[in-house]
Amino acid sequence: MSTSIDDLLGSGEEPTGGAGRPSPGRSRGMLRTVLVTAAVVAVILVGLRAVGLRVPIWIIVAGVLAVLAVRRVTAALSPPPPPRAGARTFTGEEPGTWNWSARDALRTAINGWERPLDWCADDRERFTEQVLPRLGELADERLRQRHGVTRESDPARARALLGEPLWTFLGTPARRPPSPRDLAAIVAELEKL
Numbered sequence: 001m002s003t004s005i006d007d008l009l010g011s012g013e014e015p016t017g018g019a020g021r022p023s024p025g026r027s028r029g030m031l032r033t034v035l036v037t038a039a040v041v042a043v044i045l046v047g048l049r050a051v052g053l054r055v056p057i058w059i060i061v062a063g064v065l066a067v068l069a070v071r072r073v074t075a076a077l078s079p080p081p082p083p084r085a086g087a088r089t090f091t092g093e094e095p096g097t098w099n100w101s102a103r104d105a106l107r108t109a110i111n112g113w114e115r116p117l118d119w120c121a122d123d124r125e126r127f128t129e130q131v132l133p134r135l136g137e138l139a140d141e142r143l144r145q146r147h148g149v150t151r152e153s154d155p156a157r158a159r160a161l162l163g164e165p166l167w168t169f170l171g172t173p174a175r176r177p178p179s180p181r182d183l184a185a186i187v188a189e190l191e192k193l
Helices: 005-009 024-050 057-077 105-119 124-147 155-162 164-171 180-192
Strands: none
Touching: 024 057, 124 155, 124 164, 124 180, 155 164, 164 180
């Protein structure tokens, strides 16, 4: 007994008689295309005849069908619309596409630090008003998350955890803004918490 590859790969079912017929959705789309083409061709013919021009109908039909084809292709290739504001995003594995219209949270966070640091590069008052409170909030948040205290709730323990240089820096206004090297050392101390 021999078995052919077609027998192995076939589903075992005989094809139905309706396999040659187009699906109802496809025939509906074809009918819609024919009706739209006829309507647009009629409008163009009436417009051209009104101004006294005579163009062969097949040229107009070909032009309208070409425009409809380009429209269909560009609609199929266009990116999906952006999600509604407040819409729930899916969780889990990423689909492999990038939402270019979304706001980048990392860039927003970096700008939240970059701008004030740039503004206060030479201005002690601005550094004391803008950056120092943010560094203090960051230190308090790290202390709260890792050790369950803040500088206000338990100053003695917070002082011991922060260390004297960082405690002094956060507690007293600077006479001048720290250099980038000093600021990097302060951030490194905060990261150690």
